[in-house]
Amino acid sequence: MLQDIREVLISEEELQTKIKELGATLSEEYRERNPLIICVLKGAALFMADLVKKMDVHLEMDFMDVSSYGSSTKSSGEVKIIKDLNTSVEGRDVLIVEDIIDSGLTLKYLVELLEHRKAKSVKIVTLLDKPHHRKVDLTADITGFTVPDEFVVGYGLDYAEKYRNLPFIGVLKPHVYEGQ
Ligand code: PRP
Ligand code: MN
Ligand code: MG
Numbered sequence: 001m002l003q004d005i006r007e008v009l010i011s012e013e014e015l016q017t018k019i020k021e022l023g024a025t026l027s028e029e030y031r032e033r034n035p036l037i038i039c040v041l042k043g044a045a046l047f048m049a050d051l052v053k054k055m056d057v058h059l060e061m062d063f064m065d066v067s068s069y070g071s072s073t074k075s076s077g078e079v080k081i082i083k084d085l086n087t088s089v090e091g092r093d094v095l096i097v098e099d100i101i102d103s104g105l106t107l108k109y110l111v112e113l114l115e116h117r118k119a120k121s122v123k124i125v126t127l128l129d130k131p132h133h134r135k136v137d138l139t140a141d142i143t144g145f146t147v148p149d150e151f152v153v154g155y156g157l158d159y160a161e162k163y164r165n166l167p168f169i170g171v172l173k174p175h176v177y178e179g180q
Contacts (some may be wrong), residue, residue, distance in 0.1 A: 001163065001165075004163070004176045005153075005170040005171065005172065005173065006173045006174075008168050008169070009147065009150075009152060009168075009171055010145055010155075011168050012168045015155060015168065019047070019054055020054050022054070022144060025142065026051075026057075026125065026142070027054075027057050034058050034059065035057070035092070035094065036060050036061075036062060036094050036095070037051075037055075037059050038062050038063070038096050038110075038114075039061065040096065041082075042156070043098070043099035043158065043164070044097045044098050045156055046156040046164070047097060047098075047099050060087065062085045062087045063083065064081070064085050065083035066079050067082055068080075068105065068106070079106060079109040079110075089114050089118070091120050092120055094114055094123070095124075096124045097126075098125070098140070099126070099127050099128060099156045099157055100127065100152070101129050101131075102133055103136070104134050104135060104138035107126075107140075108138050111124070111138075123142075125140060125142040126142070127143075127145065127155070128143075128145055128146075128152070128157075128169070129143045129145070130148075132149040150171045151171060152172075153166065153172055154166030155169050159177060
């Protein structure tokens with residue numbers, strides 16, 4: 001697996017240092033608010049797991065899996081719910097945890113859905129922001145790192161479902177995805 005990586009963009013240590021900072025900031029913000037922390041599967045699973053360990057507040061966790069209607073129609077902004085929340089968000093302070101924002105369509109849909117379901121507040125923390133291909137005006141409330149317009153994988157992010165288990169964020173060698 002490691003032989004497919006061209007370079008390490010964000011090391012394991014840099015990730016963990018940043019997550020500790022984010023956890024401290026979020027602990028301040030959500031103290032006494034019993035937030036519902038929502039992980040957007042599958043990419044955000046590793047970030048979520050590490051982030052909540054750095055939050056010294058009472059919180060609840062839930063998981064949602066959404067997918068665009070095929071890559072060709074991703075620009076349509078249609079998102080399908082694969083797995084919904086188990087928890088009602090009505091009146092709750094909700095924090096969405098994402099691994100990366102690219103077009104912004106996934107999160108735009110989710111934020112609107114949770115607001116429609118009467119969440120008291122909806123905020124976004126994303127580990128990575130790739131602002132180059134935004135299709136909608138969407139900004140996270142908290143961003144870990146802004147990344148260049150490259151094929152990044154690892155720490156939850158996949159290429160064809162692989163590489164999620166890398167402990168760092170890396171850039172794939174082009175031969176891995178070229179000619180697919
Ligand atoms: C990826 C990523 C974000 C979303 C970002 O998820 O994890 O959730 O795409 O793209 P967008 O801003 O253009 O909507 P993906 O749909 O590949 O599912 P996964 O998390 O299971 O890999
Ligand atoms: Mn995802
Ligand atoms: Mg993916």
